[in-house]
Amino acid sequence: MASTSARWLLLEAYASAYKAVKVYFRYPAWIVGDLLATPLWLLVFIYPVLMFLPYDKWRSPETYEFFYWGMVSWSVISTALWSIGGAIRSEQQVGTLEQLFLTNADRVVLFLGRLVSSSIGLIIELAYMSLIVYLLFGVQVRVLNPPLLAVALLLSLAASLGFGSVYGALVLHVKSPGAVANILQFVLVILCGVFYPVSRLPDFVEPLAYLAPFTYAIDLIRHAAMGTDTLLPAPLELAVLALYSAALVALGYAALRRVELVSKRRGKLGFY
Amino acid sequence: MRRVLRALANNALVARAVFMREMMYWLRYPLWFLTFLSFPYLISGLFYSIGCAVSGEDAIRYFSERVGTDRAFLYNLIGSAVMMIAILMIEDVGHSIRAEQLRGTLEYNYVTAANKLVLWGSVVLPHGLMSLSLVFASLAPALALGFGVSNPLDVALGLLALFVGMVPLFSIGFIVAALTFRFKEPWAVTNVIKAFISAFSGFNYPITILPLWLQWVSRALPTTVVTEILRDALLFNRRVHAMTHHVSLLAFMGIAYPLVALGLYRRWEGEARRRGELGKY
Numbered sequence: 001m002a003s004t005s006a007r008w009l010l011l012e013a014y015a016s017a018y019k020a021v022k023v024y025f026r027y028p029a030w031i032v033g034d035l036l037a038t039p040l041w042l043l044v045f046i047y048p049v050l051m052f053l054p055y056d057k058w059r060s061p062e063t064y065e066f067f068y069w070g071m072v073s074w075s076v077i078s079t080a081l082w083s084i085g086g087a088i089r090s091e092q093q094v095g096t097l098e099q100l101f102l103t104n105a106d107r108v109v110l111f112l113g114r115l116v117s118s119s120i121g122l123i124i125e126l127a128y129m130s131l132i133v134y135l136l137f138g139v140q141v142r143v144l145n146p147p148l149l150a151v152a153l154l155l156s157l158a159a160s161l162g163f164g165s166v167y168g169a170l171v172l173h174v175k176s177p178g179a180v181a182n183i184l185q186f187v188l189v190i191l192c193g194v195f196y197p198v199s200r201l202p203d204f205v206e207p208l209a210y211l212a213p214f215t216y217a218i219d220l221i222r223h224a225a226m227g228t229d230t231l232l233p234a235p236l237e238l239a240v241l242a243l244y245s246a247a248l249v250a251l252g253y254a255a256l257r258r259v260e261l262v263s264k265r266r267g268k269l270g271f272y
Numbered sequence: 273m274r275r276v277l278r279a280l281a282n283n284a285l286v287a288r289a290v291f292m293r294e295m296m297y298w299l300r301y302p303l304w305f306l307t308f309l310s311f312p313y314l315i316s317g318l319f320y321s322i323g324c325a326v327s328g329e330d331a332i333r334y335f336s337e338r339v340g341t342d343r344a345f346l347y348n349l350i351g352s353a354v355m356m357i358a359i360l361m362i363e364d365v366g367h368s369i370r371a372e373q374l375r376g377t378l379e380y381n382y383v384t385a386a387n388k389l390v391l392w393g394s395v396v397l398p399h400g401l402m403s404l405s406l407v408f409a410s411l412a413p414a415l416a417l418g419f420g421v422s423n424p425l426d427v428a429l430g431l432l433a434l435f436v437g438m439v440p441l442f443s444i445g446f447i448v449a450a451l452t453f454r455f456k457e458p459w460a461v462t463n464v465i466k467a468f469i470s471a472f473s474g475f476n477y478p479i480t481i482l483p484l485w486l487q488w489v490s491r492a493l494p495t496t497v498v499t500e501i502l503r504d505a506l507l508f509n510r511r512v513h514a515m516t517h518h519v520s521l522l523a524f525m526g527i528a529y530p531l532v533a534l535g536l537y538r539r540w541e542g543e544a545r546r547r548g549e550l551g552k553y
Binding site: 027029030031032033034036037040041043044047048049050051052053054057093094174180182183186187189190195196200201 | 303306307310311314315317318319320321322323324325326327330331332334335338339344348374375459460461463464466467468470471472475476477481
């Protein structure tokens with residue numbers, strides 16, 4: 001019985017991922033656009049921050065490595081906010097959301113596909129952006145502990161899935177995903193120490209940073225890649241991140257179910 | 273004469289209909305207002321917080337040495353406001369055709385007797401009005417708090433420059449809208465154009481730090497000129513009427529950009545019609 005359920009779940013995940021990957025590769029212009037825009041967005045963030053730094057930091061490889069891993073971490077946060085919410089929104093727009101919700105498929109798995117295509121994008125970005133950092137600034141991006149980095153990235157994506165599901169439920173409820181996502185994205189980037197260690201935050205903000213799951217994800221990513229100090233001992237931080245991810249996925253699942261029920265009762269599932 | 277007047281009246285009706293429709297979309301999602309009002313503050317806050325976190329107390333001193341003012345937040349706020357208006361215009365105008373494709377209503381628009389140029393071009397009116405209002409509303413608190421604004425006349429002239437600067441921005445948005453006919457998925461093109469304009473318009477840094485050839489590219493962007501005029505007027509207390517070079521450059525762009533946009537639109541739309549690809553996406 002359990003194995004049958006698992007088989008169905010895997011089948012649903014496969015179908016969802018298959019569809020998302022097919023859509024992703026259907027528009028090669030997206031991929032080309034991403035490749036062209038990524039170095040430009042990197043400059044959008046690097047130039048203004050350089051204005052605040054002394055000249056010796058302009059030449060320091062560490063400055064650019066911080067930016068590189070900061071941009072990667074930003075992608076993880078964006079994935080959390082846009083993947084599930086964005087998938088729900090696009091199903092609403094093309095008028096297929098009601099049909100999907102008529103099936104007995106798992107509600108989180110149903111929109112998991114977008115996370116798969118986002119992950120493909122993230123892998124391409126990792127490789128491509130390191131090349132861009134090398135070409136623009138002559139800095140070779142280091143990865144000191146590749147296995148730990150892989151684990152940290154996987155756990156970060158799991159946390160993104162959970163956070164994205166909670167946010168997806170909000171999209172289903174308030175209909176417009178972009179508005180809140182844009183504000184939330186900046187708040188998380190500042191709060192979670194995407195471009196700097198959270199220990200540099202003002203004292204009254206620092207405790208809030210410890211509540212956000214992405215703080216640990218970003219801290220671990222930077223530790224694995226650059227060898228920076230972690231907020232907690234690394235194994236403990238991994239455990240905290242894993243627990244956070246599991247809790248967020250459970251919360252997201254419950255939130256999606258609840259909002260779906262309310263929307264169905266009010267007949268507003270397909271409204272957007 | 274009567275025929276001309278009737279054509280004008282019909283086109284005004286089309287523009288009004290488009291205006292009402294787009295305004296309804298705007299008002300339907302009121303949360304977006306909050307996003308746009310806060311966007312310049314979030315961007316400025318992000319750079320400011322990164323700078324202060326990395327350089328500590330010396331951050332503003334370094335900033336002042338590189339940029340020429342210690343009012344880092346206002347400097348970034350003005351740039352970020354122009355950045356927001358640019359992104360809004362390019363994205364919203366550019367995505368208008370895509371939205372019709374997704375809803376399956378593009379062909380219906382084409383079977384009406386409305387002038388298609390007016391039909392798609394009118395989209396700029398509601399989006400222009402909204403983005404200008406949002407920029408005013410967003411900058412107003414900072415300006416009202418007296419973050420260094422001098423002459424009210426210069427403020428008014430600076431904002432007028434922003435209004436004139438919208439014309440080339442409309443045109444870029446229109447080019448993206450026309451591109452949708454060709455590439456179907458405008459997001460990719462929009463993303464590159466947005467990133468290019470955001471990276472090289474000097475929204476949050478002086479373009480003098482760029483290599484010389486890139487400074488020339490930057491000066492060809494209307495956003496660079498508008499940002500410099502606004503910053504000179506609001507932050508550096510320079511008189512707008514003394515910036516004849518910038519103002520005449522902006523006026524030239526206000527003519528050149530629409531002409532290029534019109535030419536590209538006619539070409540790509542004609543091609544899509546010939547191939548029967550108008551409604552495909």
